[in-house]
Amino acid sequence: MEFNNLYNNSELKNIVNNDIKNNMLNHAYLLCGQDEVLLKYLAKQFAKNILCENNLCNSCLVCNKIEKGIHSDVLTYPQDESKGIVVEDVNNIVEKAYVFPLEANKKIFILNNFDLATIQAQNKLLKTLEEPPTSSMFILTSTNPSNILNTIKSRAKTINIPLLKNDAVQDFILKNSTLKLREVAPYVSSAQGNLTKAIKIIADADFISIKDLSLSVVLKLKESGEILRYANKILSYKGRVNEIFDEIALIVLDVLYTKMGLTENVLNKDNLQNYLNSNFSVKALKIVYDEILNSQNKLKNNCNVNVVVDNFLVTMLEVKHKWK
Ligand SMILES: [Zn+2]
Structure with missing residues (x-):
């Protein structure tokens, strides 16, 4: 299984495409699950799904720019990955959200590990989520949604992301390590469907x-x-x-x-x-x-x-x- 297929085979893609088809695309989505790496990956694919004109081809200029993190209308936070989202990040987000997109017809903000955002930062973002500029969209990810304010959660469409099957984890480990197929079984069983765990174990x-x-x-x-x-x-x-x-x-x-x-x-x-x-x-x-x-x-x-x-x-x- 190709790593790129993780999104194509996911329930998330069905939900997003249905929302697009029915003209019901929400301005905010909250992706919840136990696997931080998978959530970040899916959030990026989600952004491609929205902006790519070839139905998420993973090869056009738009997809490539999003993949590399250099698309001017796809902005990822926190700026300092070692911390959660802070007030300074939100100030930056709010300021940019009200500016028209440069390359695409939408601006997409990916807010990773949103449960780590400070309460002040969450409160500060609330107003923008309540009355979002029509050209802006937010994708939040979280492995611990109980730390997210209910007022934020009520503004976003929550999508639960299940852990992966072992064959997908095996594929991921083989692509992201020097391990050979005959060595990989104990790593796969210990990762228990979780790419974040797999990365830790490989190291x-x-x-x-x-x-x-x-x-x-x-x-x-x-x-x-x-x-x-x-x-x-x-x-x-x-x-x-x-x-x-x-x-x-x-x-x-x-x-x-x-x-x-x-x-x-x-x-x-x-x-x-x-x-x-x-x-x-x-x-x-x-x-x-x-x-x-x-x-x-x-x-x-x-x-x-x-x-x-x-x-x-x-x-x-x-x-x-x-x-x-
Ligand atoms: Zn594309």
């Missing part, structure tokens, strides 16, 4: 070793004499113990699904045979899963990390033997 030098360690904690740790060695390995990833618990939890769930015959729910199907061979009973797995959540809670409450890891490994072995 993480310890990703594979943490994954392998978590897998051996669940499948290979058998004797209490090995606990110290495993604990030391886990603790060697300073500051990432909570993540390792997350990873162990995913594997425990995978084994649980496997043992319950619900293999369609298993994330990493490459490990199915290993999961099937493990000595855990369903009952033990459920207790271990609760114990992971319990351990993560203790970490959150600043309990000693060495003690938490030790206790978890001891409990896991005990439970495994008790509920055979």
